[in-house]
Amino acid sequence: MTRFAVCVVLVALAACGGNNRNQTPLSKEPVSVRGWIEDVEGAVHSRTPEMETARRTELFQATSVWIENAPYASGGVAENGSFIFLDVPPGNTTIGFNAPGAEQAQLVMRSIPGNADVFVPGLILKKNGAAVVRPRDLKVRVPAQVSKATPSGRMAIIAGLHVPIVNTPLAEFVDRHDYPRPPGFRAVATYK
Numbered sequence: 001m002t003r004f005a006v007c008v009v010l011v012a013l014a015a016c017g018g019n020n021r022n023q024t025p026l027s028k029e030p031v032s033v034r035g036w037i038e039d040v041e042g043a044v045h046s047r048t049p050e051m052e053t054a055r056r057t058e059l060f061q062a063t064s065v066w067i068e069n070a071p072y073a074s075g076g077v078a079e080n081g082s083f084i085f086l087d088v089p090p091g092n093t094t095i096g097f098n099a100p101g102a103e104q105a106q107l108v109m110r111s112i113p114g115n116a117d118v119f120v121p122g123l124i125l126k127k128n129g130a131a132v133v134r135p136r137d138l139k140v141r142v143p144a145q146v147s148k149a150t151p152s153g154r155m156a157i158i159a160g161l162h163v164p165i166v167n168t169p170l171a172e173f174v175d176r177h178d179y180p181r182p183p184g185f186r187a188v189a190t191y192k
Contacts, residue, residue, distance in 0.1 A: 029114025030087040033095060034175075036182040037063070037081040038122040038133050040102040056081065063099040063125075082179040090114040097125050104128050110157040113165060117141045117176050120158060135161050141168040 037060060046052040060081045067073045067088055075085035077097075085095060090112050097105040102125035112118060118140050122133030132138060140156045141149075144167035154165040 027087070027089045027114065029090055031090050031093075031112055031114070031116045031118060032176050033075075033083075033085045033088050033109075033118045033120065034178075034180050035083060035118075035120030035123055036180055037077065037083065037097070037099070038124050038182075040099055040105075041124050041126040041131070043101060059099060059101075063097055065098075066096045068094040068096070078179050080182055082182055084177070084179050086177065088112075090116065097130070099125050101125075102127055105130050107159055108157075109159075111154070112140065112156050113142050113154070115143055116156075116165070117168075117173060118156075118158065119180070121180070121182075123159075130159050132159050132161065138163045140165045141173070142166065143168060143170045143173055145170075 039056065040059060043055075043059075046055050057079050060077055060079055063077045065076060065083070065085070067085060070088055070093065073085055073087045075083065077083045088095070092110045093112070094109070095107040097107070099105060104127060105125035106128060107120065107123065107130045109118065119138065120132060121137045124131040124133060138158055138161060140158070140163050142152065142165055144150075144152075146167050146169055148169065149172070150167045152165045152167050155162045156165055157163070
């Protein structure tokens, strides 16, 4: 009887112990990723501005997101297509978007430094990929003790594009936790 009780206790301990080696820990230098979705590749646009706004709002509401190796990341996609993701691990990561017409769209980021703020304006979602409408507007900022924004000499890769990493004064990071505002997007009034 004693052996049976010991075996039961050992099995119970093994089952409750868990294995945390396969879980990605929370980074001590998390990255924020902000921007907005412009549209889905090949989307059929509506004839009137009001209907187009309604189509895009519906598209953005139906979009879900996942972040590779980031069980503690938070954020999401707003009705106007803007997105923010906090606590993204630095280095190499992929942000996946599942949107109607662009299932498994992926924003691949490489060589992202710790504590960086990545800004991706005008993202076009594609099946199994993504593109950027305004590559010149891509930004990778890193907080530094400098008086003005200064290129660091290092590069990150976002959606296959090389983006300079810029050392930026900490005072310029006030927008790091805010959803950006896409240009020209107007909300549609809804009544309940």
